[in-house]
Amino acid sequence: MTELSVDVRVQVARWRNLLVDAARCGSLASPLAxxxxxxxxxxxxxxxxxxxxxxxxxxxxxxxxxxxxxxxxxxxxxxxxxxxxxxxxxxxxxxxxxxxxxxxxxxxxxxxxxxxxxxxxxxxxxxxxLQGETRSALMDILELWVQALTVQARTAEEVAEENAELASVPDELLRASAA
Incomplete structure (x- = not known):
């Protein structure tokens, strides 16, 4: 496992416990399932x-x-x-x-x-x-989370594309550009 700060480890543990509790309530199944x-x-x-x-x-x-x-x-x-x-x-x-x-x-x-x-x-x-304002706050937080995940996914895709482009460049060109 990667090095995580104490704060992140605590939050991960809290999230895990919340997911377990939500599953116990029968609320974790996908609405599509x-x-x-x-x-x-x-x-x-x-x-x-x-x-x-x-x-x-x-x-x-x-x-x-x-x-x-x-x-x-x-x-x-x-x-x-x-x-x-x-x-x-x-x-x-x-x-x-x-x-x-x-x-x-x-x-x-x-x-x-x-x-x-x-x-x-x-x-x-x-x-x-959940009632009105609490429900709205949850939606706002989830939107922020999805936006952050989207940025992270785009960054990963861009890195993968760059690596694919580099892999297709002949070794001679790479050596020449490094010189």
């Missing part, structure tokens, strides 16, 4: 919900959103949703035709409106123990 529909599996419903949230997703990103779902399983899931008229696959014409993205159809949008109502109801129940 229990989506239900008479015809569609929970994982298919989660895929639809993510497509509603993000409009158009490459299949690899959709697999990650679904917890790192293996590509063969994701392919079967998308096949089923496509056969049901809820999604359509799109190939990138400009870049690489092997790159496939998935988008909701009108029927998919209609179903995800129902799913979103289920998710919102579950989330409202999670927030209901």
């Amino acid at each position: 229990a989506l239900s529909h008479p015809h569609w599996e929970p994982m298919e419903l989660q895929a639809l919900w993510w497509l509603r949230a993000e409009s158009l997703l490459p299949v690899g990103v959709l697999a990650m959103r679904l917890g790192g779902l293996a590509m063969p399983r994701l392919s079967r899931l998308v096949d089923r949703l496509e056969a049901g008229g809820l999604v359509r696959r799109e190939r990138s014409v400009r870049h690489d035709r092997r790159r496939v993205r998935v988008r909701l159809t009108e029927a998919g949008h209609a179903l995800t409106d129902e799913l979103n109502a289920q998710v919102q109801e579950r989330m409202a129940k999670l927030l209901s123990p």
Whole structure:
């Protein structure tokens, strides 16, 4: 484990304990986990919900959103949703035709409106123990946290891109630029 300050260790311990307590109350499960529909599996419903949230997703990103779902399983899931008229696959014409993205159809949008109502109801129940100003303060803090995570993720992506670019530069050029 990396070197952490005493303050950070105390906060991590507090957060861990809060998560354990929230789990004991049954409040830690994802509001997406229990989506239900008479015809569609929970994982298919989660895929639809993510497509509603993000409009158009490459299949690899959709697999990650679904917890790192293996590509063969994701392919079967998308096949089923496509056969049901809820999604359509799109190939990138400009870049690489092997790159496939998935988008909701009108029927998919209609179903995800129902799913979103289920998710919102579950989330409202999670927030209901808090009153007005306290609930608003929690949302403000969570927004700050997500903004910080977004900056951190972008920085990590930029470093990875720079490393990939450096890896593609021939060794002779690197030696010449260092001289």
